[in-house]
Amino acid sequence: MxxxxxxxxxxxxxxxxxxxxxxxxxxxxxxxxxxxxxxxxxxxxxxxxRRRAPRGSAGRRADHVIAAVVCEHSPRLFNEPYYARLLSACEEVLATHGIPLVLMTATPATASITGPPLMAGAVDGVLLIGPRARHPLPVTLAASGIPVRCVGRPPDGVELPYVDMDNRDGGRQAAEHLLLGNRKAITTIAGPPTLPAARDRLEGFRQALRDAGVMETPVAYGDFTHASGAHAMQWLMQRAPRLDAVFAASDVMAAGAMQTLRRAGRTVPGDVAVIGYDDAPVARHVTPALTTVRQPVEELATLAARLLLTALRDGGAPATDPVLPTELVVRESG
Missing domain, CATH: 1.10.260.40 (lambda repressor-like DNA-binding domains)
Structure with a gap:
């Protein structure tokens, strides 16, 4: 041999x-x-x-442990409602099997700290959440032999099993709704271009507009925070003073955009229609209530956790990379 x-x-x-x-x-x-x-x-x-310590060897615990590795800085993890919904649903699935969920963060700068315990066998599987382009950890995990399930599509060129939302179709639905509302000067606040989900939302939105003959779409970029949505909206009003619609790639950024519009004396939806993305709690709490693209966060998390458990139990390559549908929820903002 x-x-x-x-x-x-x-x-x-x-x-x-x-x-x-x-x-x-x-x-x-x-x-x-x-x-x-x-x-x-x-x-x-x-x-x-990479060879890992055999189960039952000295110093090695006997029970499964799963790590949820969030590829973001800690402040966003604890301030963004998306992660609370996602992690709660993952934990609920694993708890029914008696498996603890360990939470870790890994930015490109801290991947050298997060990576070694994962590679050394401290956990049995990894739920990798939100990796961006040029992040070293997805590449390392892809070659490690550790069972991994990406929550969200992995960066281009990285072969990892995943579960994703149909972000491209979500962007399409937002664009078509604005077009049906007879909006003429349509703009968008996109998420970070290194994040596959943000790129897909923007591309789906732009493609639907191109298909309708709208070739120029002013784009500002934010980082999914309220402040970035407010600043991006200010930039868009300077770039396109006659704008009458904006699609923001997250509800939190949409709320920031609405604040800027209100301060500028623009009414929503009378002067400017606003559409968000997520259907987070803030979408129902802002005034007017936010039209948004709902993504099934809990379903995404539940499916990712179950597929990772299947990989732990059966081994081998996964059969599919499921993509879940999104849905436009029409409220008062546009």
Whole structure:
């Protein structure tokens, strides 16, 4: 029987030092993207899988533990209602199986801290939430052999099983609703362009407008916070003074946009129609109540947790990457 490849052999095949190969495995940010891909290509060619401590060995707990790794800074994790809904639903599924959920954050800057315990076998599976382009951890996890389920589509070029919303169709529904409302000067506040969900919402929105013959759509970018929505709305009013509609990629940003419009003396929806995204609690609490694209957050989380449990139980590659439908909820704002 052929011995499994070692990390030193992977390093030699990739043309890097063993120390560099090790840094790639632990998600260190001190490794260039090209070097990271060289190492992972070598791992794939050689069939290298990071070996973990066997269950029941000294110092190793006997029960399953799942980590929810949120690829955001802690302030957003604790201030954004989306994460509370998502994590609560995940925890509920795992609790019925007696499995604890450990919460971790991992920005690109902290991936070198988060990565090593995951690679060393501290957990049995990972729910990876919201990874963005050029984040080192998804690439590392993809080659690790650890069961992973991405909540949201992973960055382009990273092969990980996922569950996602149909964000592109959500953007389409928002655009078509504004067009049906006879809005002529339509603008949008998009989310971070490195986040696949934000890109999909923007592209679905733009494509629906292009299909209707609207080729120019002013776009401002925010980071899903109230302040960024308010600032983006101010920028859009300067860029397109006659705007009569705005689609914001989150309800929180839409609420910020409405505040800016109100301060500028613009009425909603009389002067400007506003559509948000999420159907978060804020959508019902703002005045006027917010028309929005509802995404089934709890269903997404429940399905992701169940599919990860199936992978833990059965092993092997997942059969599907489900994409859940979104739904336009029409209220008073547009």
């Amino acid at each position: 052929t011995d499994p490849p070692t990390l030193a052999e992977v390093a030699a095949a990739a043309g890097v030092s063993p120390a560099t190969a090790s840094r790639v495995l632990t998600g260190s940010v001190r490794v260039t993207t090209s070097t990271r891909r060289q190492v992972h290509d070598a791992m794939s060619r050689l069939g290298y899988v």
